[in-house]
Amino acid sequence: MKHIGRIYMGIIFALMYLPLLVMVVFSFNESNSTAKFTGFSLYWYEEMLNDTAAMEALKNTLVLAACTTVIATLLGTVAAVGIYNMRHKWLRTGVLSVTNIPMMNPEIVMGVSLMLLFAFVGRMMGAVESLGFGTMLISHVTFCLPYVVLNVLPKLNQTDPHLAEAAQDLGSTPVQAFFKVVLPSISSGIVSGALMAFTLSIDDFVISHYTSGGYTTLPLLIYNMTKKRVTPEMYAVCTCIFMSVLILLLVMNISQIRQSANKNKK
Numbered sequence: 001m002k003h004i005g006r007i008y009m010g011i012i013f014a015l016m017y018l019p020l021l022v023m024v025v026f027s028f029n030e031s032n033s034t035a036k037f038t039g040f041s042l043y044w045y046e047e048m049l050n051d052t053a054a055m056e057a058l059k060n061t062l063v064l065a066a067c068t069t070v071i072a073t074l075l076g077t078v079a080a081v082g083i084y085n086m087r088h089k090w091l092r093t094g095v096l097s098v099t100n101i102p103m104m105n106p107e108i109v110m111g112v113s114l115m116l117l118f119a120f121v122g123r124m125m126g127a128v129e130s131l132g133f134g135t136m137l138i139s140h141v142t143f144c145l146p147y148v149v150l151n152v153l154p155k156l157n158q159t160d161p162h163l164a165e166a167a168q169d170l171g172s173t174p175v176q177a178f179f180k181v182v183l184p185s186i187s188s189g190i191v192s193g194a195l196m197a198f199t200l201s202i203d204d205f206v207i208s209h210y211t212s213g214g215y216t217t218l219p220l221l222i223y224n225m226t227k228k229r230v231t232p233e234m235y236a237v238c239t240c241i242f243m244s245v246l247i248l249l250l251v252m253n254i255s256q257i258r259q260s261a262n263k264n265k266k
Contacts, residue, residue: 056216076145077190099149103146114139144201192252205220218241
């Protein structure tokens, strides 16, 4: 049974990571072939830097993801604290259920509904173009917010509720007690939620497709290329994004391991 389990896990990991490995390898391919590796070269990374459309789409993607991460992290942390402090259990359960709807709802349903909402509001306000960066930012914050809440709320549940009271007994105001005592104890959950919001925003295509207007992100650019042919410099762009996210996750995991080790020593 152990060998069967290992084989099964090997198949799962191969299906998950083999496509990424192929993409990384062919981003260093000397030719533009997607089936034959002819030799190692950085040519497509040079082409990536010279491709103005790809660089513009990459810049738009990173700006959108950064803004989404900041707003979703702030709102999600405040929402998690508010949910945690709710006294009535039925109210807390109801708010959590409503918060989880964007996460459980199919993306195409959410994308179409947001597009109709933005078009309706834009027409009421007399706007010539109702879709753009602002609508995409609102959409991304909407579906990233529940993930931040779900990362911060367990950390709040693990925090000793008497710590804030003890800080107030020692002369701190409730605000000072939150920022000096509660916030450091839930910082790992906030960082995890921020990283998840950042990666989800970069990865999103379906909702962005319906709410983008003329604002082009990298997933939208790649989708437009699939109608003809995805050029190899897109492999280079995706490889850079993948490696950046991988490094962020490694740094976060290493920091969490060190924090847990320090706590165990204390």
